[in-house]
Amino acid sequence: MTEKKELTNFSKEELEKEIESLGEKAFRVKQIWQWVYFRGVTDFMQMSNISLSLRQKLSEKYTITRPKVITEQVSIDKTHKWLLEFQDGERVEMVYIPEKDRGAVCISTQVGCAMGCKFCHTGSQKFTRNLTVSEIVGQFMVARDAYNEWPSPTNEIRYLSNIVVMGMGEPLNNLDNVVKALNIITDGDGIAISRRRVTMSTSGIAPRIVDAMEKTGVRLAVSLHAPNNSIRSQIMPINDKFKIEEVMKACSEYQRKDHSRYITFEYLMLKGLNDTEQHAKELISLLKSYKIRATFNLIPFNPWPGCNFEPSDKKTVEAFSKILDNAGFAAPIRVARGQDILAACGQLKSKHKKPN
Numbered sequence: 001m002t003e004k005k006e007l008t009n010f011s012k013e014e015l016e017k018e019i020e021s022l023g024e025k026a027f028r029v030k031q032i033w034q035w036v037y038f039r040g041v042t043d044f045m046q047m048s049n050i051s052l053s054l055r056q057k058l059s060e061k062y063t064i065t066r067p068k069v070i071t072e073q074v075s076i077d078k079t080h081k082w083l084l085e086f087q088d089g090e091r092v093e094m095v096y097i098p099e100k101d102r103g104a105v106c107i108s109t110q111v112g113c114a115m116g117c118k119f120c121h122t123g124s125q126k127f128t129r130n131l132t133v134s135e136i137v138g139q140f141m142v143a144r145d146a147y148n149e150w151p152s153p154t155n156e157i158r159y160l161s162n163i164v165v166m167g168m169g170e171p172l173n174n175l176d177n178v179v180k181a182l183n184i185i186t187d188g189d190g191i192a193i194s195r196r197r198v199t200m201s202t203s204g205i206a207p208r209i210v211d212a213m214e215k216t217g218v219r220l221a222v223s224l225h226a227p228n229n230s231i232r233s234q235i236m237p238i239n240d241k242f243k244i245e246e247v248m249k250a251c252s253e254y255q256r257k258d259h260s261r262y263i264t265f266e267y268l269m270l271k272g273l274n275d276t277e278q279h280a281k282e283l284i285s286l287l288k289s290y291k292i293r294a295t296f297n298l299i300p301f302n303p304w305p306g307c308n309f310e311p312s313d314k315k316t317v318e319a320f321s322k323i324l325d326n327a328g329f330a331a332p333i334r335v336a337r338g339q340d341i342l343a344a345c346g347q348l349k350s351k352h353k354k355p356n
């Protein structure tokens with residue numbers, strides 16, 4: 001017997017071809033799509049407006065799989081973390097960060113990460129493989145299952161309202177699958193999350209930034225974390241390959257093409273390393289010299305076991321924020337969430353790898 005194909009790996013166009021190859025009309029795709037991505041069903045037999053013979057054909061050839069939930073933890077601030085396992089036993093973590101009447105799901109794009117950012121607990125786990133389209137989309141569908149947000153809400157009230165592609169991995173190094181996955185997630189016939197509610201964060205793979213943003217149409221965040229090359233190279237090895245200037249040029253090119261888009265610069269506040277008044281001023285002149293319109297996201301560092309950095313003092317972070325703000329760059333200080341369950345930014349890690 002031939003192995004069943006994973007249906008959620010297909011883009012809509014690819015699914016049309018698959019369905020046509022079964023001798024069916026392409027319009028069936030919309031019906032199947034709505035069952036899978038609007039209603040969230042995983043059993044073809046539940047697709048009641050589709051003929052029994054097609055349901056049987058689909059069941060023979062395809063499968064709709066979710067990543068398996070291995071553990072779940074809910075923090076005292078209601079941040080929810082899942083350890084998910086894929087078919088080959090590889091695992092990633094996913095986090096839901098709830099606000100009052102909405103919330104963001106932080107999804108991963110790779111198992112492990114090759115970027116090796118020194119401050120990142122996630123990055124200390126070595127790169128294993130890219131996630132498939134189905135594995136990326138499947139993460140969000142697990143969250144939807146957990147919060148019973150099927151069928152997709154058709155009004156703006158959604159608990160799972162936003163997606164941040166900021167979990168494990170560098171999305172621009174798995175771009176083809178990420179583009180396909182985001183196209184599925186944002187498709188209006190299914191999950192229908194608006195592209196403006198999706199933010200993709202890169203460590204600064206400069207040559208791919210413009211292309212990635214054109215293909216996905218989502219919001220751009222860049223992990224900057226330093227005002228100059230000498231500090232950035234100390235904490236982000238990728239900076240040896242793509243210097244700050246290249247990243248800035250790519251950002252400015254992106255904004256030249258789409259004037260309405262602000263960029264978010266993620267900036268981790270590390271005591272004594274990147275957090276002085278001088279550093280804030282350097283950042284301002286850097287951005288001004290490339291005419292970049294941006295906001296900063298100042299992130300208090302969440303120490304993890306074995307790390308070599310300390311968080312900046314609260315007063316230092318506030319002063320830093322004020323300097324940027326006075327120069328026209330909004331720089332809110334991110335409130336750390338889920339610290340008690342290591343679910344905060346940069347703390348994700350699939351540490352419970354399946355035992356052999």
Ligand code: SF4
Pocket residue numbers: 113114115116117120121122123124167168169170203223346
């Ligand atoms: S910060 Fe992002 S890019 Fe850097 S090591 Fe961590 S997961 Fe990878």
